[in-house]
Amino acid sequence: MENKALVVIDIQNDITKNYKKIVDGINKAIDWATAEDMHVVYIKHNNLSAGTRTFKPGTKGEELVPEMKIVSDNIFTKSKSNALTSEEFSGFINNNGIAEFYVAGADATGCVKSTVFNMTKSGYRVHVISDCVTSYDLKKLDEMYAYYASKGCEVKELDEYMGPENLLHRRS
Template identity: 70%
Template sequence: MKNKALVVIDLQNDITKNYKKIIGQVNEAIDWAAANEMHIIYIKHYNLSEKTRTFKPGTKGSELVPELKAVSENVFEKSKASALTSEAFAEFVEKNRITEFYITGADATACVKSTSYNLVKAGYKVHVVSDCVTSYDLKKLDEMFTYYADKGCEVKKLDDYTDVKIQYKRLDADCFNAHSLDSFVRHQTVTECWRKVDNKWVLVHNPFVENWTIEQCREIAEDIEHHINHDQTGFGAFDSERIVGFATVSHHFFGETANYVELVCFQVSEEYRHRGIGRKLFTMICEEALRLGADKLYISGHSSKESQAAYYALGCKYAEEINEILAEKEPFDVQLEYIL
């Protein structure tokens, strides 16, 4: 284990709901840290004052948010802003000779601020992963990032640390053709899927492996090539000339309660997942949907446990209005929407 640690601060149920905007990115940071053999540490805040009602020990509000990936048992409690005030955390740092920290979590104006400042003051090297930090007041984030840098922290986005040099382009004839997906790896091992039983969503054991053949890749590429010239907009993530992620949105509107457009395709090649590529493509699609005049993005999403968790982390929820044509086309998909 290296002398580096990723620290996730105070992502608990009582924290600002703005955490939902970063939780997917934080989970990707956890995957990156684990792949690089870093210590992964979770910090929980407890309010011990009788005058407070949030973050009380033993309550649901003090528990880590359910979407957060738990990959280690390194969970430490504190009752003050700085994580260094936790004796157990300080002892863990000393015992494992940790000298370098990557900070994520909340709140940028409070516990993230105090922890980062005091770690630098104590002589540690501190990186604040800016797109993995949030606050109850999002308008203060830029001010806080400047503060961190002034105090000696390095402030960068997750992609800058993962060394993923990805270019994002609007798909057109110059960058996409029928052979563009020849090296794309659409592989997924599924063990559980969501199914509606007695009008309730439950996870059921349903193991299978999904893997596109070269023929399927070319068929899908040809379909995308046709539609981006007519009635869809597409975006791609490129590693040099190779496309490693793509997403397309339809120009056709539907819906009685809102103006929906469909997220038609949304894929990231297997070896490039958990690097923020999917989130970036999703953001680009949402911006395009807004430009088209839509209120909501409609998704007929893969029902696997992992796929649904990814959509949930992006902020998607069950569709309020079901497109029966899309639902019948893929009866095992989960019909979702994202409010733009």
């Protein structure tokens, strides 16, 4: 395995309905990452606050969505927006010498934003797959892409990462 990982954040049953617009792209990214011999990692959010109803541990809402391909056992749980706060995920990164991340998931203004910010701050190379990220507020996506870039992330669509042969195929 390379020292790269595709990280899919919070594509769970309780997430915004907008995930349905990107799940096919995420599955394509998972296939690409697998073909490129990258680690594929899934991050799940657990909401531990007493007053909330979503992402509760042990509920159907906190499960990964059934439409998404699961190709590894690298499933880590976090209870804060930054995925690096998961000790198991951070340990996995260190144990596998991962230094470069491709990020997909939800929510662009929340957990994706916090995770990519903290990854770049920690010195990792971070790529945000723009057409594999969603938000509760779709109008905020362009603003978030600009934010990610301002923090040192590369922001491109999946086909651009997959290479020129795929771009030619897409245009025909």
